[in-house]
Amino acid sequence: MTTPRRGMDHDLYPFSAMPDRSPLHWPDGARLAVCVLIHLEYYELEPPETSWKDPRFTGEYGFYFPEYRPFTQREYGNRIGLFRVLNALQGHDLKLTVAANAAALERYPRAVEILQSHGAEFVAHGEYQSRMLTSDMTKTEERAVIARTTRTFERILGVRPRGWLGPDSGESARTPQLLAEAGYDHLLDWPNDDQPYLFQTTPPMVSIPNQMEWDDVTALWLRKVPNQRYPDLVGEAAEGLAAEGGRSFLLSLHPWVIGQPHRVKYLRAALGRLAAVDGVWRATAGEIASHCCRFWGAG
Template sequence: MTNTDLSQTSEPTLFDYRPITQRPAIRWPGGARVAAYIGLNVEHFLLDRPSTSIWPGTADLVPDALNYGWRDYGARVGVWRTMDILDRHGIRASVLLNSMVAQRYPQIIEAGRSRDWAWLAHGKTNSILHTGMSLDDERHVLTEIVDTIADATGQRPRGWMGPGLTETLNTPALLAELGLSYVLDWTNDDQPYELNVPGLMSVPYTLELNDLGLFGKGTTGPEFLQIVKDQYEQLHADSADSGRVMALALHPFVTGQPFRAKYLDQALAFLAAQPDIWLTTSDEIAEHYRRTGGQQERRKA
């Protein structure tokens, strides 16, 4: 199926239904059973718009010092603490980057370039969802986002995740037009799979193993550590016949808080010690699947 006209439908023609039990086996490099990556959200928020909040009572105020300051902690402090932890375990981040970060926080870009991070386009700012645009307007917006990130990082993004995981019905085709090869928005699988837009695939992301959701619901640091272990162990068990993907989603203003940092450190130490894991980037997962599993899936379709 190669239907790329997604603009007039109430059904998900972007992807087909194929249960995980009825697919060609995925084999990760080195015989690994689980491919894991860290999705590090590096974002910029606007002062005069409601955004992700820790306390909704002031979210509509301008300025909203309480919530803006909480978010801004990530860029000023939390991301640097998170970098140290990633470095300690030799892990490259897959960075979900708002393009405004390149203009606002060049020091973060410089630090990420020195660490060879993978850079994904994550909209312009997480204060504005990626929705409500005409085709031509969206083409212009996406082009500006991708070009800004490419110019700042020296690496043209291969992947996309919308702010708040938002897309329009035209987004996938426009991303493919710009040369991107995968999206993270559709969190409906433990494996990559081909989308019905030529050249575009879905790579697993997570709303569940996500610090913003977990700690926002009252999860403690020790509970977070156990959740990471449980996620890996179940995916490892599932992967006896075919590889799985484990995404760990982090926000520096959440996990970068001092009292949580040691539990992130312990969680990454656990993952780094596993013999059957491929600790990699979402870019490398997509590329490996493109060269191996994706081809098998297309032949079977």
């Protein structure tokens, strides 16, 4: 007879109930770590037939190929929406983390230049947004994707990336360990907590939860939450987490969605709600990971 185990059916991290944890303290007594995560993504018009794409976005305008309208909607974010989002963020003293596909770094140098001028920290977001990591890949194939992505970041940005967010959060069960072996120290794929925690990889990696509840694509595009509700969605979540203390909050922004002219005013309102929250530590994903390692004595 099989003996039940606590938690999920893997050994990536142990089960941890919030009441059983020691408090997590942020710098200067802050109650909430806030990270703004902007997505810089490149979708292929004709991805390889063997590649995996998030099925939620397949056949958005019918069953034809190539899908020009979905492709150009995404491209709108890199041509127009990104800069509208950056304008909305001005004056809020928020640090920017950018999840960038390797192909986006190569194809959108002007966007990269402007994001660098804003002091953005870049995390690797795979090679192409239209090619998810999946368990159908071999270990060798997956390791090669990680290696190619890392080399592109080093070549274009002049620095090795520390953080990883898979395209559409796609992973296999072996991805965290492969990332740890490649020198990554934090991961943003797992929305299963309100605090960062350690993966049991070798060496250990920090998982920084990237919640989908207030992610703009999930909320506004897929779940069709009314745009007018977005500021309260962001504000109420941040206020609730700050009241509990020792929590983290990632505001995930996709310029092709939130950078549309009819939505950006709701982003401005959401940022106003966020600015009104007391006890906020404004940080990049890398700063959150580094602080947690020091706090836990794990790095």
